[in-house]
Amino acid sequence: xxxxxxxxxxxxxxxxxxxxxxxxxxxxxxxxxxxxxxxxxxxxxxxxxxxxxxxxxxxxxxxxxxxxxxxxxxxxxxxxxxxxxxxxxxxxxxxxxxxxxxxxxxxxxxxxxxxxxxxxxxxxxxxxxxxxxxxxxxxxxxxxxxxxxxxxxxxxxxxxxxxxxxxxxxxxxxxxxxxx
Numbered sequence: 001x002x003x004x005x006x007x008x009x010x011x012x013x014x015x016x017x018x019x020x021x022x023x024x025x026x027x028x029x030x031x032x033x034x035x036x037x038x039x040x041x042x043x044x045x046x047x048x049x050x051x052x053x054x055x056x057x058x059x060x061x062x063x064x065x066x067x068x069x070x071x072x073x074x075x076x077x078x079x080x081x082x083x084x085x086x087x088x089x090x091x092x093x094x095x096x097x098x099x100x101x102x103x104x105x106x107x108x109x110x111x112x113x114x115x116x117x118x119x120x121x122x123x124x125x126x127x128x129x130x131x132x133x134x135x136x137x138x139x140x141x142x143x144x145x146x147x148x149x150x151x152x153x154x155x156x157x158x159x160x161x162x163x164x165x166x167x168x169x170x171x172x173x174x175x176x177x178x179x180x
Contacts, residue, residue, distance in 0.1 A: 025062075026063055027061060027092065028087075028091050029052070029064065029066065029092045030087075030090050030093050031052075031065060031067055031069065031093075031096065032069070032082065032085055032086070032094070033069045033070075034096075034097075035069065035100075035146075036069070036096065037069025037098070038067065038070060039067070042148070042150050044067050048148075049065045049066070049069075050067065051156075052065050052157040052160050053065035055157055056161070056164065068086070074104055075097050075106070075110075076101075078095070083121065090125075091127065091128065092127065092168075094160060094164075095118055096156075099146070101114075115131060130160065130167070132156065132160060136152060
């Protein structure tokens with residue numbers, strides 16, 4: 001094969017790869033939770049789902065992060081709405097169960113059972129799940145010691161970013177039956 005032909009093939013492959021890259025489906029992420037997911041005090045655009053979407057895009061990931069936070073919700077409420085809030089075609093769910101169960105006297109065992117049931121339902125639908133239930137440093141809470149500040153939302157987004165990136169397998173997402 002001549003050098004000219006090799007270069008022509010290489011250029012054609014590069015052009016095709018560039019064109020095809022623009023047609024990959026976005027990674028669909030749904031954040032399920034209560035008021036902190038929803039963005040109490042900071043609004044949906046200031047909440048961690050929107051901040052996570054921005055961070056993913058900065059990393060070159062075509063991502064759509066949907067905010068399915070409902071103020072005052074408990075894990076029982078999240079379990080009831082998990083199927084309707086997570087549409088077909090979702091790749092990853094971030095489940096942030098929050099602290100309302102404790103405030104509304106739900107037992108630790110029932111909370112754990114609700115979280116496990118949500119994970120099972122989502123995984124049965126071939127959806128990857130991140131449960132974000134970590135202790136958040138006190139400096140990230142607002143005056144009520146329940147809801148997060150803007151810095152708290154940025155903190156959660158930064159903590160979630162590497163987890164979401166680790167779950168993304170672009171080839172698997174592009175080839176999934178949901179993408180068709």
